[in-house]
Amino acid sequence: MADETRVRMLEAAGPIFAEKGFDATTVREICAAAEVNVASVNYHFGGKETLYLQTVKLAYRQRLQRVPPAAWPADAQPAHKLQIFVSTILNRVLGEGNIGWETRLLMREMLQPTQACQPVMEEYIRPQWDQLMGILDELLPDETTHHVRHQVAFSIVGQCLHYRFANEFVLFLIGDDWQNEAYSVGRLAQHITRFSLAAINGLSEVDLESELETQDVKPPIPAMT
Amino acid sequence: MADETRVRMLEAAGPIFAEKGFDATTVREICAAAEVNVASVNYHFGGKETLYLQTVKLAYRQRLQRVPPAAWPADAQPAHKLQIFVSTILNRVLGEGNIGWETRLLMREMLQPTQACQPVMEEYIRPQWDQLMGILDELLPDETTHHVRHQVAFSIVGQCLHYRFANEFVLFLIGDDWQNEAYSVGRLAQHITRFSLAAINGLSEVDLESELETQDVKPPIPAMT
């Protein structure tokens, strides 16, 4: 069956593309890993590029079905919804044992989008975004401008994705402590949820006493060597 | 003068490496941009790899001197310090017009560290981290565990870096609105500072009434196609 080899190639290509990127990966390396002939790439996929696109597609499909969209009971409190949402994102992004090739590949796409990115954005990112905006509608005062809503949403998502994007960064700073149970997906989700809820609740009050005001910081020095 | 060509090559290599990554970049392309012969790479740098390392070094040196480390008056309030700190990070990361090649290259290094990364971590990242931890010492209750301190720090840094890491992500979601003045570096810094301060102030209180508790979310479904 030809389908069997096709999926074998995709599953071999995934980790390699994720680890080294499109250009640094050679079709020969993939074929060796999949134990197929070099010509298979062109026969089954028509070229390296199409193989890559299919691999990206596979990546987010697997991610999507592995960790289904966040869902909650109809009568759930907004705060509880946020908790579930954050947990879902973290699970998707950090995966099991935070070493899945799928998210590595998707992060790569996010940093430098290729042609493969549009469907990912449309089907993977956008729904989650809409979901988050829905939760914030319940949590933020009605008069909140959409700029602020967006910024709050980015603040929440940013906290989550940071652990994937800047994973090496985190590892460098805290070292082996990363293995500590305090950095389990569950605990991180708990922290981010509490942090964000506290921020949201406090935002309106801070507005009143705000002593730091529009107080701008000195612009970059126009230095020159 | 040989030095002159050397810097010309580095300045030509910077944007190209930043845009396409190490492997996708060819020495011929760099040499064409720098208007020098291909052999210059090996004559002046000994090879493509060394040229890359020097380019990364140049990137964070330039970033460092362009936006000097955060500084504040001795009697500054902790909240004000945080404001200055966040502003500094955002300025470094988003730069002027958020299109500097330097940070693009550094983000690339952060996602997939190469040999060039260690000095960057040591001299560029670590000091900022220490500075932030110092500020948090003043803002958080003394009994706060170091795990929580770290997580709060990551929450703050994560919010800042998100706008660089997931820039394409942001652009996709809000479109041209990114050009709006609401997303200027100053306004973003203001939002992140307020958000984080509100979170920090609220954290201890939330602890008491915390209804969401350690309430864990369902583990990923062991699906299979």
Place this chain on the structure above:
DNA sequence: AGTGAATTCAAACAAGTGTATGAAACGCTT
């Protein structure tokens, strides 16, 4: 102006790239 070292250059090199080819092997229906 002349000399010797430093720098630039055009050209070539071997190795590796993605892709194409045509024959061999396979699986299925007749």
Place this chain on the structure above:
DNA sequence: AAGCGTTTCATACACTTGTTTGAATTCACT
């Protein structure tokens, strides 16, 4: 078992890659 379309394979083909070479040029210094 024969035949035929599908899939695999070894091999070759342009082409690009980083690097090397040796001659030509430039530069600083007496």
